[in-house]
Amino acid sequence: MKAVIQRVTEASVTIDGKIVAEIGNGLLVLIGIEDADTQEDSAWLTAKIANLRIFGDENEVMNLSLKDTNGDIIVVSQFTLHAQTKKGNRPSYIKASKPDVAIPLYETFVKQMEMELGKPVQTGQFGADMKVRLLNDGPVTIVIDTKNKE
Known part of the structure; x- marks a missing residue:
C-alpha cells in the first residue's frame, strides 16, 4: 500500500457538486492499493499514520500525532499512486489493484483507522471522479510505502 499523508487545516471531497467529506x-490521506498488499500491510499503515508525530506541540515542534491532537482524517482511494512512468509518457497502472481486490482492503483500512482513532473516518468514494480540496499545513506531506517498512 502506498499513502500520501498531508497535514491540513482544512480539506474536503466533492462528488457531482456535493461535498461528501469535510474536515x-x-x-x-491518499491510499493506493496493489495486488501484493495484505491485511497486515493495512494494519501496519493504519498504526503508522495514526501515530505519526507531525503536529506541533506547545513549542511548535512536530511532536504530536493525529491521536494526540484528536484531529480528523479523510481517506481517499487513489490508484494513480501506483503509476509506472519508466517507459514512455503515458503512465501505466498495471500494478494498481482492480476494484474486486482493492475495495475490500480499502474498506478494511478505513475500519482499522476508525478503531485506531476511536472515531469515524471520512472518505471519498472508491472509483468516483472526486474533487479534492485542501489547505496543506506547513506544508507537511509524507509518503509511505508498506513495501519499505524496514
Whole structure:
C-alpha cells in the first residue's frame, strides 16, 4: 500500500457538486492499493499514520500525532499512486489493484483507522471522479510505502 499523508487545516471531497467529506485540522490521506498488499500491510499503515508525530506541540515542534491532537482524517482511494512512468509518457497502472481486490482492503483500512482513532473516518468514494480540496499545513506531506517498512 502506498499513502500520501498531508497535514491540513482544512480539506474536503466533492462528488457531482456535493461535498461528501469535510474536515478542519487533521490529515488528508491518499491510499493506493496493489495486488501484493495484505491485511497486515493495512494494519501496519493504519498504526503508522495514526501515530505519526507531525503536529506541533506547545513549542511548535512536530511532536504530536493525529491521536494526540484528536484531529480528523479523510481517506481517499487513489490508484494513480501506483503509476509506472519508466517507459514512455503515458503512465501505466498495471500494478494498481482492480476494484474486486482493492475495495475490500480499502474498506478494511478505513475500519482499522476508525478503531485506531476511536472515531469515524471520512472518505471519498472508491472509483468516483472526486474533487479534492485542501489547505496543506506547513506544508507537511509524507509518503509511505508498506513495501519499505524496514
